[in-house]
Amino acid sequence: MTIFQNMNITSSALTANRLRMDVVSSNMANAETTRGTYVNGEWQPYKRKMVVMQSDRSPSFSSVLHSEINKNQNNGVKVTDIAEDNTPFNLVYNPTHPDANDQGYVQMPNVDPLKEMTDLISATRSYEANVTVFNTNKSILTKALEIGK
Numbered sequence: 001m002t003i004f005q006n007m008n009i010t011s012s013a014l015t016a017n018r019l020r021m022d023v024v025s026s027n028m029a030n031a032e033t034t035r036g037t038y039v040n041g042e043w044q045p046y047k048r049k050m051v052v053m054q055s056d057r058s059p060s061f062s063s064v065l066h067s068e069i070n071k072n073q074n075n076g077v078k079v080t081d082i083a084e085d086n087t088p089f090n091l092v093y094n095p096t097h098p099d100a101n102d103q104g105y106v107q108m109p110n111v112d113p114l115k116e117m118t119d120l121i122s123a124t125r126s127y128e129a130n131v132t133v134f135n136t137n138k139s140i141l142t143k144a145l146e147i148g149k
Contacts, residue, residue, distance in 0.1 A: 012076030020123035031111040046109040048085035
């Protein structure tokens with residue numbers, strides 16, 4: 001383990017949580033967007049997006065053992081995908097809307113503001129926790145350098 005490995009792990013988590021916050025803000029900004037993507041000659045509402053993360057370390061025991069023996073530095077977290085939520089769109093009755101169908105219903109995005117705020121709070125708290133870890137690690141390294149004085 002190198003002296004900066006803890007900082008690398010924490011910075012990967014900071015980057016991933018920052019992306020989570022960006023995706024949540026994008027979802028909130030498009031919560032009323034009825035023309036998100038153009039598919040097969042028709043406009044589709046915006047689809048909620050979600051960040052998919054996983055550990056940089058392989059889950060199998062043998063890969064972890066070989067990694068530690070060879071001292072590969074593959075710890076941390078990484079974003080593997082930004083997936084679209086495939087839950088059905090919300091139907092809202094508004095016959096005056098330009099995107100209303102023949103029955104007067106408009107397909108609205110599948111974004112739930114309450115769920116998005118919960119995700120935002122979770123990402124923010126994770127980000128803050130990782131900032132605290134990073135600052136603590138920086139303080140420990142500074143104190144370790146002061147020992148030599």
